Amino acid sequence: MSTVTGTRGPYAKTAKLRARAIEAAIDLFGTAGYNGATLTEVADRVGMSLTGLQHHFPDKDSLLAAVLEERDRRASAGVPEGPGVETLEGLLRMLSESEKNPGLMELQCVLSAEATSADHPAHEYFQRRYSTLRNQAVSGFEEMASRGDLVPGIDPQQLAAMVIALVDGLQLQWLLDRDAVNVEAAVRTFIRTFIPAVR
Amino acid sequence: MSTVTGTRGPYAKTAKLRARAIEAAIDLFGTAGYNGATLTEVADRVGMSLTGLQHHFPDKDSLLAAVLEERDRRASAGVPEGPGVETLEGLLRMLSESEKNPGLMELQCVLSAEATSADHPAHEYFQRRYSTLRNQAVSGFEEMASRGDLVPGIDPQQLAAMVIALVDGLQLQWLLDRDAVNVEAAVRTFIRTFIPAVR
Structure with missing residues (x-):
């Protein structure tokens, strides 16, 4: 070309x-x-x-x-790496930051929804993306559990799907109505509930 | 016509x-x-x-x-009414049921994402819809709080946005990969954490 x-x-x-x-x-x-x-x-x-x-x-x-x-x-x-509580603090900071660039948030929101159709060209991309995100979160939560940072009785696999879902769902509500929800504050409440070391 | x-x-x-x-x-x-x-x-x-x-x-x-x-x-x-723990049990049953009709779930997922654009013809519809859903959930949680069914210190407004977000986000992951997540089980874990009376 x-x-x-x-x-x-x-x-x-x-x-x-x-x-x-x-x-x-x-x-x-x-x-x-x-x-x-x-x-x-x-x-x-x-x-x-x-x-x-x-x-x-x-x-x-x-x-x-x-x-x-x-x-x-x-x-x-901007994604922080590593399995510690600092990583979660980094994630929370990133959520606030991302509100300054709603274009990328909208892209994620719209494309991931469209891509639920098996014949969408980004279907496998988003399958892989979510699978990778869940696996990374599971590793982090397992590491935290081994250090005693996770509340007892919670399944890291389920917690991983939940925290990712919460971010996606809150960002959808925020994109629809920016005064209606505080994404970072709600995700912080959620994380703090299961990982008390997060302030 | x-x-x-x-x-x-x-x-x-x-x-x-x-x-x-x-x-x-x-x-x-x-x-x-x-x-x-x-x-x-x-x-x-x-x-x-x-x-x-x-x-x-x-x-x-x-x-x-x-x-x-x-x-x-x-x-x-199928939506149960009223502010009690039974209502939440009804919601959880509905989540399992809705997996039998993924068409409606996809419609909600794709249209709500598209409708984040201010010029989408369903923009106001989804703004109203989420506002109504949050208000209904807030009323329910406030009622539960007054009966002592809610764990102390949680804001009903924030909890309402969170539970709706969680359902949306988990359904997105389920639509992308049906073996990856159990929507009903994860929402149950979440609700139980904040409303211990839910089994």
């Missing part, structure tokens, strides 16, 4: 155009959904012709793949 | 066609989303021409309104 010469000019231009198209698609997929968006609309938003955009993204699926890759990059940027 | 004569024939036929179109739309909106669906696809699914369907539903918005009305009717059919 585009001739990447290794020199600055054409490559930088291509990267810039791709980045602008991805940005427009994040916004459009987050509002109209992947199903409701068209490549033509993305092209319009970045002031390109459809043919020009297809030079970089031949179809909507290839643009979706780039959007999900970018989403992962941004989402993982 | 259609001549409702009050006699059996034409009225019954109209009602039947409307019901079939609504059924097809519930299915299609739940997979492709409202944004991704077209009236033509709905017409195809019920074996009508677009013009024939438009006789009953002139545009996609009027079909959406009928779908949401039908959704409300079905969703409220």
Whole structure:
């Protein structure tokens, strides 16, 4: 497709155009959904012709793949690692931060819902994503349980699904009505109930 | 539009066609989303021409309104009323039941996510719906608190948002991977934590 010469000019231009198209698609997929968006609309938003955009993204699926890759990059940027209570504090801080960028939250909300259909191009991506998130949370909670930081009798597997569900569901309510819920405060109450060491 | 004569024939036929179109739309909106669906696809699914369907539903918005009305009717059919622990038991039974009809769950999941956009035709519907759900839950939890059924120190307002969020988020995970989570068991754990009288 585009001739990447290794020199600055054409490559930088291509990267810039791709980045602008991805940005427009994040916004459009987050509002109209992947199903409701068209490549033509993305092209319009970045002031390109459809043919020009297809030079970089031949179809909507290839643009979706780039959007999900970018989403992962941004989402993982601020994520704290490790199994401790500090990690949970980091997660709570991240929840407050993410309200400054509702576009990414909307993208997650709309695409994950659409992707519940088995024939959606991001179906397997979201299956894998949730499975990975649950597994990471389970490891963290098991580690906490072994240190005695978890209240007795709670199943780490169930707790992992619950905390992820709570974040998704509260963000949906927040996106619908920003005065109605305080996502970070509610998730903090939840975590504190099962892990008393969290303030 | 259609001549409702009050006699059996034409009225019954109209009602039947409307019901079939609504059924097809519930299915299609739940997979492709409202944004991704077209009236033509709905017409195809019920074996009508677009013009024939438009006789009953002139545009996609009027079909959406009928779908949401039908959704409300079905969703409220099994909902237990009153503020007691029995109400919560009823809710938990309903969660198990709803897994037999994933179509309605998908519809709720996809439409509510799409409707986070302020210009979605169901935006206000879902704002009202969540506000009503939270208010009903708050009343119930306040009543329980006054009887001493709620653990001390928990804010009924926050608990209401949390339990609704938990159901939505767990159903999303279940729709993506039905072996991954047990919605009813996880919601039971949550409720029991804050309302010990629930078994």
